[in-house]
Amino acid sequence: MRADRLHAKALDIGVLDDPFTSALRGPQSRFARTVGNIVTFEPDVSVFYGHPREMTDQDYADLAQLAGIGHTASLRDRRTPLPEDLFDVVAEIDLVQYRGDAVEPPTADPTADPELVRLGVADVPEMTALIELTEPGPFLPRTIEMGVYLGYRDPDSGRLLAMAGQRLQLPGWTEISAVCTHPDARGRGLARRLVSAVAQVIVDEGNTPFLHTTADNSARRLYEKLGFTLNSEVPLEILRVTGNNR
Structure with a gap:
């Protein structure tokens, strides 16, 4: 089952750094909903969001628009301050890949x-x-x-x-x-x-x-x-x- 024994092609490990975006803008784009740089799954398929690590004010606004007031969204490995007027942090999980x-x-x-x-x-x-x-x-x-x-x-x-x-x-x-x-x-x-x-x-x-x-x-x-x-x-x-x- 070892992949490097079965595949001649080189693996791109970089796509694992932002797996939700890699899926939604790639093989699973048929499930995608998008506003600007923010992408997520159709709500009855999955809960995850793809986004830049360095989020701009526009990105945060697009995230809020895509999720909708009162609904939840997820951020993986966020690197910029969260606008407190747009979001409350409900939970934080240590995600291991x-x-x-x-x-x-x-x-x-x-x-x-x-x-x-x-x-x-x-x-x-x-x-x-x-x-x-x-x-x-x-x-x-x-x-x-x-x-x-x-x-x-x-x-x-x-x-x-x-x-x-x-x-x-x-x-x-x-x-x-x-x-x-x-x-x-x-x-x-x-x-x-x-x-x-x-x-x-x-x-x-x-x-x-x-x-x-x-x-x-x-x-x-x-x-x-x-x-x-x-x-x-x-x-x-x-x-x-x-x-x-x-």
Whole structure:
């Protein structure tokens, strides 16, 4: 599964520095809403915003316009002062990014795992319930359109117990996201199997896996054991729009 063994083309690591903009102005532009230099996903697809690190007054005004008063927006690795008349900071997350260009091949082909199933639109209510229970990150009604999602169902009841899938699509890279396991099924290696399987799908598609987590997430140990390497750690701020100066 190691990407540099399978791909002759050189990887552009720079697109990982601003992954939301790279996705929205590139492979996932079909989901994009844009005002000036600010870009975001359609509201039922994903919550993230792409923006310059060095934000101007116009950029902040465009961000407020695009999000709308009373709604939230996100800023990744902001480098300029936030206008207090436009936004309140609701939360700040230490966002950790791992890249999978050095991931070693698994001991067995995870795509041949017969217990993992591909999830579709009909599964979204059950996927959403699992996300709400385990809280790995945002998952909206159309998030499933962003890529392939795999799940593990209880062989007796058919209940969805674990899942993982693809979210951001960048030039040469695909993000693994929504990695979660029901509390009743933890400790059985399901997350490892699903991350490996989704990573294999990504490599088979010609891309290299990467992923995001938070600094305090114990899942980091799993990702590092699988061979993912730390690429960056930056603040992700969740803002509420309180005004619009236009």
